[in-house]
């Protein structure tokens with residue numbers, strides 16, 4: 001599984017990190033991947049309001 005966050009479009013809402021704290025952390029107001037193997041990343045991708053978390 002490959003995960004990418006289009007950081008330049010992140011609005012810093014933090015919802016992804018709330019849904020998936022094992023996989024994503026907020027650094028300087030931007031979502032950053034902490035653990036690309038976290039099972040909850042799929043959920044984080046689904047809740048992102050601007051749909052910038054891409055899983056392939």
Ligand code: SF4
Nearest residue numbers: 010011013014016048
């Ligand atoms: S949910 Fe989307 S917009 Fe919000 S912090 Fe995460 S990546 Fe950024």
